[in-house]
Amino acid sequence: MATERSVAEGRIAWTRRHMPVLVETMAEFSVRRPFEGITVGFRLHIEPKTAVLIETLIAGGARIIAMGNDGTTQFGTAEALSSPKCEILDRPGDGPEAALANLDQIASAEPDLVLDNGAELIVACLGGGRPPRGATEETTSGSFLLRERHAGQIEFPIIVINDSPLKSIVENKHGVGESVVDTVVRVTNVSFHKKHVVVYGYGWCGKGIALYADRRGADVTVVEVDPIKALEAAMDGFDVADSTTAAATAQIVITATGRPDVVDFDVIEKMPDGVLLANAGHVDTEIAIRTMERAAPGIQLAPSLKRHDLPNGKSVFSIADGKIVNLAADGGIGNPIEAMDLGLTLQARSLAVLIDPTLDLQPGPQAVPDAVNARVAAAVLRSMGQQPAGPRG
Numbered sequence: 337m338a339t340e341r342s343v344a345e346g347r348i349a350w351t352r353r354h355m356p357v358l359v360e361t362m363a364e365f366s367v368r369r370p371f372e373g374i375t376v377g378f379r380l381h382i383e384p385k386t387a388v389l390i391e392t393l394i395a396g397g398a399r400i401i402a403m404g405n406d407g408t409t410q411f412g413t414a415e416a417l418s419s420p421k422c423e424i425l426d427r428p429g430d431g432p433e434a435a436l437a438n439l440d441q442i443a444s445a446e447p448d449l450v451l452d453n454g455a456e457l458i459v460a461c462l463g464g465g466r467p468p469r470g471a472t473e474e475t476t477s478g479s480f481l482l483r484e485r486h487a488g489q490i491e492f493p494i495i496v497i498n499d500s501p502l503k504s505i506v507e508n509k510h511g512v513g514e515s516v517v518d519t520v521v522r523v524t525n526v527s528f529h530k531k532h533v534v535v536y537g538y539g540w541c542g543k544g545i546a547l548y549a550d551r552r553g554a555d556v557t558v559v560e561v562d563p564i565k566a567l568e569a570a571m572d573g574f575d576v577a578d579s580t581t582a583a584a585t586a587q588i589v590i591t592a593t594g595r596p597d598v599v600d601f602d603v604i605e606k607m608p609d610g611v612l613l614a615n616a617g618h619v620d621t622e623i624a625i626r627t628m629e630r631a632a633p634g635i636q637l638a639p640s641l642k643r644h645d646l647p648n649g650k651s652v653f654s655i656a657d658g659k660i661v662n663l664a665a666d667g668g669i670g671n672p673i674e675a676m677d678l679g680l681t682l683q684a685r686s687l688a689v690l691i692d693p694t695l696d697l698q699p700g701p702q703a704v705p706d707a708v709n710a711r712v713a714a715a716v717l718r719s720m721g722q723q724p725a726g727p728r729g
């Protein structure tokens with residue numbers, strides 16, 4: 337009988353097959369051993385794609401002490417990874433207090449390198465003890481915390497992965513765009529053809545969502561507060577409107593701004609009967625789902641799909657309670673594996689750069705080095721059977 341662990345092992349094997357760039361890096365690291373004698377404090381969702389990253393670091397000689405992010409640890413994957421080289425601290429049922437204790441435990445182990453998603457582990461490592469030699473931070477919000485609240489306090493280099501133009505293009509635009517639209521279709525089983533889809537935010541994620549909705553035949557309107565981004569949306573062929581105008585005829589609404597209170601309840605009340613609401617941003621308050629819940633408690637129709645019968649007689653449908661849809665919806669498996677092949681290879685190579693004795697990196701948050709971006713971009717192109725033109729001359 338299949339166990340949680342054996343299912344996870346199968347899923348990791350499938351995932352590894354679709355991460356050719358990270359697997360190529362794993363082969364190189366297993367010879368070069370850049371992390372020999374190095375302990376990596378690791379805080380990122382523990383799931384099959386990050387499992388292949390952990391395998392890559394271990395192949396390079398690292399010892400890992402890890403925890404997931406915000407209760408996202410998949411315990412079958414954690415079990416499959418556990419070994420003398422990899423300790424995963426999360427336990428089923430852990431709450432916020434256990435997560436804080438795990439942060440402290442990793443910081444107290446004085447890791448040589450830190451890989452973080454949200455910067456709380458990096459901040460925990462600032463509190464005395466031997467500082468790490470370097471760190472990577474996955475997110476923009478983590479980099480804000482480091483650049484604003486902890487400016488001047490950081491004595492080691494931190495490479496901010498989200499600042500890489502490659503990640504914006506492959507992961508935020510195409511990975512999020514494809515997986516968000518796919519998840520909405522999978523949860524609802526409705527087609528996008530000729531639906532009026534309103535996308536809030538035309539940053540990297542919003543651009544991708546608008547693009548993939550368009551590719552599925554939707555009529556897309558963009559609501560964007562930045563006039564330059566709004567102009568870009570218009571030049572890309574989408575209608576651009578203010579929230580109230582766009583919402584008046586919306587059939588599917590998807591938010592991707594990362595800001596709270598973007599779609600207020602009074603705007604929802606003006607939307608047509610039957611409108612479907614989903615959020616792709618990290619905060620679950622972009623759409624006023626909680627206010628709507630108070631006025632019209634959701635009736636569960638299917639996993640991750642609720643109907644709200646508003647006092648004005650209209651019915652509104654919400655997916656995953658307004659949480660980040662491609663991860664939080666039932667069966668949400670996040671960005672496609674290939675998109676994460678790129679992002680997690682940037683992580684692996686950036687960690688190696690941080691301890692490269694030939695480089696002298698400045699302390700504090702900084703971008704992924706150009707040489708790493710160029711190398712990973714070329715490798716991803718090759719994995720797609722494409723190649724750059726190479727230098728002129």
Ligand SMILES: NC(=O)c1ccc[n+]([C@@H]2O[C@H](COP(=O)([O-])OP(=O)(O)OC[C@H]3O[C@@H](n4cnc5c(N)ncnc54)[C@H](O)[C@@H]3O)[C@@H](O)[C@H]2O)c1
Pocket residue numbers: 508512536537538539540541542559560561562565592593594595597598616617618619660661662663670671
């Ligand atoms: N779903 C996923 O898997 C996933 C992956 C990566 C990032 N994200 C999240 O998606 C969100 C957007 O990320 P991004 O990389 O596109 O950010 P971004 O900064 O590139 O884009 C956000 C856009 O929203 C616009 N905006 C802000 N407030 C607005 C409002 N009230 N109405 C309309 N537009 C508004 C901004 O002007 C900006 O253009 C963030 O929360 C990010 O963390 C989700």
